[in-house]
Amino acid sequence: MPTARSRSDRCPGALRPWPATDGMLVRLRLIGGRVAPQQLRSLVTAAEEYGDGRVHVTSRTNLQVRAFPGTEGRLDDAALAALERTGLLPTRTHELVRNVMVSPQTGLAGGRADLRPVATALDRLVCADPALAALPGRFLFVLDDGRGDLRDRSADLGLVALDGHTAQLRIGRSWGDVVPLDRAAERLAALAHEFVVRRGTGPTAPWHVAELDAPLTPAAPPHPRLPSPGEQLSYGAVPGGRHVEVVATGLDRAAVDALTTGAPYLIVTPWRGVLVPEEQKS
The missing domain is CATH 3.30.413.10 (Sulfite Reductase Hemoprotein, domain 1)
Incomplete structure (x- = not known):
């Protein structure tokens, strides 16, 4: 049965931060969890200046920062500008x-x-x-x-x-x-x-x-070549790189520096970790 809704969703973003007890919470979307080292370093810099000094990861492979300044459902202009300088807010209209x-x-x-x-x-x-x-x-x-x-x-x-x-x-x-x-x-x-x-x-x-009240399209049978459901990626050395667990308190400057040093890019995973790809040999 379709779920009855009584309000619009309130999933947070940079232009729609969530007013938590410690300040504004902001979620920044990553496509496939992929983030450039400089973007992550810039984000922890913004978190140090405006928030709790840490970058958090989500089970939807996104990034969050907390305790940012703002009022009436909006970030302060300087804090929003700092987030835009990270390159992690490529569109204002579609950020959510x-x-x-x-x-x-x-x-x-x-x-x-x-x-x-x-x-x-x-x-x-x-x-x-x-x-x-x-x-x-x-x-x-x-x-x-x-x-x-x-x-x-x-x-x-x-x-x-x-x-x-x-x-x-x-x-x-x-x-x-x-x-x-x-x-x-x-x-x-x-x-x-x-x-x-x-x-x-x-x-x-x-x-x-x-x-929806009716299916978006007619359902089809599962294809015989569909894979069986797999297990989550283990932490440690894995094919293609190293999977690092991110603790509940998030990543501080030292943790970000350790992850980004020498990394071509990083991938936030659905298991609250960061996959550091191994260096490609020429």
């Missing part, structure tokens, strides 16, 4: 809806396909569609590269790679069509647009695809 989770090791080791190009294309298409700025902040795309690590993750829309060229779509709690990977981002963005049209507006509008 850039929720794209991807198998963390995709393109590094294992998996059936490198989904990084799909994730990049999906982010571009979402941000290019003005209507998709109305997606709820909790709406989530989940892309599994065929290893099964994200197959059981709750998703509004997503896919699981069947091989290097095709994937089966996920639509709410159901399976969708099998599509070419080079068209997958386009299909997912179009389905998200249809969801926005179908959900309507106002505080009672659904947050998730599964809450």
